Amino acid sequence: MTGSEVPRRSDVTRAAILDAAKERFASDGYERATVRAIARDAGIDPSMVMRYYGSKEGLFAAVIDVELDFPDLSEIDPDRLGVVLVTHFLELWERDTVLRTLLRVGVTNESGSERLRQVFGTQLVPAARAFVPDPADAERRAALVAAQVLGMALVRYVLKFGPAADMSRDDVVAWLAPTVQRYITAEAP
Amino acid sequence: MTGSEVPRRSDVTRAAILDAAKERFASDGYERATVRAIARDAGIDPSMVMRYYGSKEGLFAAVIDVELDFPDLSEIDPDRLGVVLVTHFLELWERDTVLRTLLRVGVTNESGSERLRQVFGTQLVPAARAFVPDPADAERRAALVAAQVLGMALVRYVLKFGPAADMSRDDVVAWLAPTVQRYITAEAP
DNA sequence: CGCACACGTCAACAGGTGTTGGCCTACAGT
């Protein structure tokens, strides 16, 4: 989308702002993450944020504008779909902060929830469509998977329910994979 | 907990504030719901909020201080546990706004997420303990159920994913009940 | 009736917010 531009002298500052913003938005949500705090973390003046990202909303848009590289499912054994999907999501979730940010912010901020819907609409729904018995309800299947996966992320990474946060990654996969598998491949009840 | 006090002349105002607060917190979250907006909705002065609830945080505490009457599960057929639980949660969720409020707010506000943990710790865990094969992992089973139920609530009522919001109540039960049933009664994988 | 007090309003405060414009500085291109 963004072709490689000429490198600018301010690139490191831009990156510092973006990094600090990712952190703050992820841990504080949209409203509590102040431009001043982000600037302080990045070691620069708040006005720099405005210069490079236009507004707080613009900065947030930059934070959530990331590619969530979905795994290639075309060669996968249909019976292992649940395991692959759950494993992938856990990894995605623990690798960087953007999904936590989206979940935290999507609950109160419209552009956050819009982006979340978009991610699941453009990534999860097509992925489901290839395996679902009846392509007509691929959206519903994907929504069920989203509910299960986002729910686990919510209790594990955001709300930090003790028992959910303490589960090993393998345990989460072992419990959730059959559910996800069923939501995608089982006949409608 | 709160014994019936002497009725006060200001009770209708108190109630108006509380109602407006429930609405605002549920739809806007904690930070965006301003004391001024709540007061305007209730048709009174912002200072009344402080007089009757001490602070914004105090008002919020009053909003989330509700009894979530959990169904009596002692006489239930263990095979119908999933159906009963999912049905109950759907009803609870659609009946009043408090759970939506908790979910919206729990994601950014500590006392919100604390209350959520408390609800699931004091209601769901004991309920699960009575049916789980090994009482030692009742907490884990309850967390799995919480993940599934909260996840569905999230996509259906908060994020408003189209396909999830459009599902009929019966469909949601039909899909989720087997999952919840398994999380509670199945042998550990 | 008179009076105390709960009820309610008004105006203001102190602090924090996103955002803006002016000014200095140091690097890059010629």
Add this chain to the structure above:
DNA sequence: ACTGTAGGCCAACACCTGTTGACGTGTGCG
């Protein structure tokens, strides 16, 4: 080496926030 300009800081803005205290007013009790 000189200079235009991008990079950066400072101070201020207009606004909104939760919260407070002074000030009326009507109601219920003696």
